[in-house]
Amino acid sequence: MTVPLHKPLAPDATIGILGGGQLGRMLALAAHELGFRVHVYSDKKDSCAFDVVKNSTCAPFDNWARLADFLNHVDAVTYEFENIPAETAAFVAARKPLFPGVGVLATTQDRVTEKQFVNSLKIATAPFAPVKTSMELSAAFARIGMPAILKTARLGYDGKGQVKLEKGDDLASAWRSIGETPAVLEGFVKFEREISVVIARGIDGKTVAYEPIENVHRDHILHTSTVPAKIPPALAKEAIAIATKIAKALNYVGVLAVEMFVAKKGAKRELLVNEIAPRVHNSGHWTIDGASASQFEQHIRAIAGWPLNSVKRVGKSVTMTNLIGDEVLGWDKLAKEAGASVHLYGKGAAKAGRKMGHVTRVKL
Amino acid sequence: MTVPLHKPLAPDATIGILGGGQLGRMLALAAHELGFRVHVYSDKKDSCAFDVVKNSTCAPFDNWARLADFLNHVDAVTYEFENIPAETAAFVAARKPLFPGVGVLATTQDRVTEKQFVNSLKIATAPFAPVKTSMELSAAFARIGMPAILKTARLGYDGKGQVKLEKGDDLASAWRSIGETPAVLEGFVKFEREISVVIARGIDGKTVAYEPIENVHRDHILHTSTVPAKIPPALAKEAIAIATKIAKALNYVGVLAVEMFVAKKGAKRELLVNEIAPRVHNSGHWTIDGASASQFEQHIRAIAGWPLNSVKRVGKSVTMTNLIGDEVLGWDKLAKEAGASVHLYGKGAAKAGRKMGHVTRVKL
Numbered sequence: 001m002t003v004p005l006h007k008p009l010a011p012d013a014t015i016g017i018l019g020g021g022q023l024g025r026m027l028a029l030a031a032h033e034l035g036f037r038v039h040v041y042s043d044k045k046d047s048c049a050f051d052v053v054k055n056s057t058c059a060p061f062d063n064w065a066r067l068a069d070f071l072n073h074v075d076a077v078t079y080e081f082e083n084i085p086a087e088t089a090a091f092v093a094a095r096k097p098l099f100p101g102v103g104v105l106a107t108t109q110d111r112v113t114e115k116q117f118v119n120s121l122k123i124a125t126a127p128f129a130p131v132k133t134s135m136e137l138s139a140a141f142a143r144i145g146m147p148a149i150l151k152t153a154r155l156g157y158d159g160k161g162q163v164k165l166e167k168g169d170d171l172a173s174a175w176r177s178i179g180e181t182p183a184v185l186e187g188f189v190k191f192e193r194e195i196s197v198v199i200a201r202g203i204d205g206k207t208v209a210y211e212p213i214e215n216v217h218r219d220h221i222l223h224t225s226t227v228p229a230k231i232p233p234a235l236a237k238e239a240i241a242i243a244t245k246i247a248k249a250l251n252y253v254g255v256l257a258v259e260m261f262v263a264k265k266g267a268k269r270e271l272l273v274n275e276i277a278p279r280v281h282n283s284g285h286w287t288i289d290g291a292s293a294s295q296f297e298q299h300i301r302a303i304a305g306w307p308l309n310s311v312k313r314v315g316k317s318v319t320m321t322n323l324i325g326d327e328v329l330g331w332d333k334l335a336k337e338a339g340a341s342v343h344l345y346g347k348g349a350a351k352a353g354r355k356m357g358h359v360t361r362v363k364l
Numbered sequence: 365m366t367v368p369l370h371k372p373l374a375p376d377a378t379i380g381i382l383g384g385g386q387l388g389r390m391l392a393l394a395a396h397e398l399g400f401r402v403h404v405y406s407d408k409k410d411s412c413a414f415d416v417v418k419n420s421t422c423a424p425f426d427n428w429a430r431l432a433d434f435l436n437h438v439d440a441v442t443y444e445f446e447n448i449p450a451e452t453a454a455f456v457a458a459r460k461p462l463f464p465g466v467g468v469l470a471t472t473q474d475r476v477t478e479k480q481f482v483n484s485l486k487i488a489t490a491p492f493a494p495v496k497t498s499m500e501l502s503a504a505f506a507r508i509g510m511p512a513i514l515k516t517a518r519l520g521y522d523g524k525g526q527v528k529l530e531k532g533d534d535l536a537s538a539w540r541s542i543g544e545t546p547a548v549l550e551g552f553v554k555f556e557r558e559i560s561v562v563i564a565r566g567i568d569g570k571t572v573a574y575e576p577i578e579n580v581h582r583d584h585i586l587h588t589s590t591v592p593a594k595i596p597p598a599l600a601k602e603a604i605a606i607a608t609k610i611a612k613a614l615n616y617v618g619v620l621a622v623e624m625f626v627a628k629k630g631a632k633r634e635l636l637v638n639e640i641a642p643r644v645h646n647s648g649h650w651t652i653d654g655a656s657a658s659q660f661e662q663h664i665r666a667i668a669g670w671p672l673n674s675v676k677r678v679g680k681s682v683t684m685t686n687l688i689g690d691e692v693l694g695w696d697k698l699a700k701e702a703g704a705s706v707h708l709y710g711k712g713a714a715k716a717g718r719k720m721g722h723v724t725r726v727k728l
Contacts (some may be wrong), residue, residue, distance in 0.1 A: 004668055008696060008699070010695075011692075011695055011708040011721075012710065012712070025396070029393055029396055029397065029416075032389070032393055032415070032416045032710070033393065033707055033708075034706060034707075034708055035416055035695075035707075035708025035709060035710045035721060036710070037710065038415075051396070051401055051402075051417075051418050052393075052396045052416060052417070052418070052419055053415075053416070053418065054414055054415050054416070054417065054418070054420070056418070099524075134472075140401070166543055189494065291728070292703055292705075292726065293705065303700070306699045307699055307700045307702075308702075309702055309703070309704075309705075310702040310703040312703070314678050314679070314726075314728060315678070328375075331374075331375055331399075332372060335372070335665070335670045335671055336671045338671075338672075338673055338674045339673070339674040339676070340673075341656075341657065341673075342398060343397055343398075344375045344398055344399025345399060346375070346376065346396070346399045347399070348376070357375075357399060362656065362678075364656070364676055364678060
């Protein structure tokens with residue numbers, strides 16, 4: 001049983017956010033601009049989203065009493081990370097409108113299920129094979145070829161829980177390195193570039209998609225996102241069509257990001273879906289400064305039952321650069337750069353690989 | 365004695381804001397984007413800025429124990445309204461860096477002092493005369509002529525504490541209507557249009573000014589602000605020069621707004637300063653969506669000792685429209701308008717004359 005949202009939330013309603021990282025923080029800021037109150041629920045004491053809201057709850061996601069109390073204080077609920085435990089999502093959805101819905105999490109929390117879902121829509125992915133045992137790994141490797149990437153089916157992000165396999169690598173040690181847990185072996189795609197589409201879908205089923213975004217990763221972590229992406233208009237249209245098809249098939253409400261590879265296929269280019277993120281996405285951060293309305297505003301509008309807003313780009317081009325770990329210590333230099341929009345997440349220590357902030361440069 | 369700020373605040377510092385209205389709320393949101401923590405101090409229980417910060421204090425401005433406790437938790441302090449009691453400002457400034465400084469408040473809290481200060485810079489105002497008694501009112505009226513406007517010297521805003529006087533009006537009843545309190549009689553200016561300049565000045569004395577803004581009032585409350593203003597380039601330059609001169613003479617740190625009348629003087633136009641607001645200003649709200657960096661970001665940067673950011677306009681033109689009282693009830697219609705940036709302040713009841721939100725339309 002899930003609770004529906006019968007009418008748009010009035011601006012004095014309270015939005016509940018599960019998760020307290022930078023995405024929750026930026027969602028809360030966008031909700032505040034629209035007049036909403038926000039209650040953040042996170043299991044981490046040092047959640048940076050706690051700092052930007054009056055009301056927050058710090059408790060495990062399976063503390064049903066605290067969760068019930070949280071739900072008594074909110075009018076609709078969303079989440080900022082896709083690894084919400086299934087029982088938590090079901091508990092929430094039974095009591096308050098939850099967007100995106102429970103089914104979305106079931107599909108996207110498991111890489112195998114997600115890829116099968118994408119293929120079922122006749123959308124291409126890299127070749128892949130589910131791997132549950134080390135024996136299956138050998139068979140999968142024989143089928144997929146090499147190089148390939150072995151990824152845990154669940155809970156991986158930013159390159160965590162994955163290992164690249166080249167010819168001659170020891171499969172047994174690779175299997176151990178990812179924890180001998182259900183996984184997927186993916187054929188390694190020699191892509192020309194990586195793009196993503198950030199799309200919002202409203203309760204009424206209408207969608208708005210930002211133009212495709214070109215992404216560059218460093219050490220498996222997003223480094224820069226740039227619009228416009230250097231791809232032909234027809235390919236951009238195709239990318240948006242893919243994201244739209246996925247959002248519709250998921251009966252999605254909120255902002256969804258679809259990561260794709262642009263790969264050469266003979267003289268042509270093809271798009272291979274790499275990953276679906278059922279949430280606002282790092283590659284969409286440029287929209288705060290570089291688009292008419294941000295991805296965070298769109299997400300809040302969608303889950304509040306409001307119509308979506310314009311996705312028009314502001315200026316000629318926009319580049320967002322992540323500040324990872326120590327890079328945030330250069331905030332004083334960035335502060336001196338006129339026209340650079342500095343966003344810092346208020347996190348404590350600048351640990352290696354930690355997303356500490358981002359800077360957006362809009363070319364007007 | 366006032367405490368100086370020796371070096372730029374690091375992004376994990378806490379900024380204290382005195383006052384909890386929509387200006388404090390939007391300052392807090394801007395501070396959060398830059399990674400700062402914010403502590404709001406307000407004497408009003410239903411302060412809408414409380415909703416967007418983790419830490420707040422609700423106490424009178426002369427509760428020295430609570431104020432001292434607040435100051436123990438912040439690294440620098442600013443205010444969102446100019447009627448901070450002088451003792452409060454002195455108490456704060458003696459303990460933590462306070463921007464804008466105490467002297468600024470002394471000059472701008474009294475209309476007579478403010479106008480004398482402006483004239484001392486050889487900047488024109490409407491003719492005025494201080495009025496302390498009903499006898500002085502007659503003399504002032506004889507000198508200034510009519511029509512004229514009688515305004516309380518202190519604590520007036522949005523047309524409160526003022527009355528227009530026409531020929532034949534009863535001076536005694538006008539004097540009673542404003543509470544028989546020290547006042548100023550101003551000659552009524554038949555202006556062509558009203559403009560304002562929103563300027564930011566950093567701790568290093570550098571200034572950045574947004575282009576002049578054209579303002580339309582309704583019932584003494586700002587209705588719309590539009591850029592570019594329909595004034596010749598030379599006049600725009602002069603307006604910015606006036607604001608710069610004022611900011612410098614005040615040794616100002618933060619965002620300052622200068623309201624001016626554009627009046628015909630024979631075949632020429634002249635600028636008359638109407639009012640100085642030592643804070644972020646309603647006529648600068650368009651900068652959130654319509655400029656490279658917002659007035660709120662500039663103010664936070666200035667009081668944190670950071671360099672200022674770009675004031676470049678985004679798009680061809682921008683119009684901000686206030687949502688006053690009941691107008692906020694039309695939020696559902698505004699939500700449907702693609703490209704309209706809706707900002708609601710999370711205030712409770714839509715009382716007549718209360719600023720409930722604003723909507724910005726950027727023509728890209």
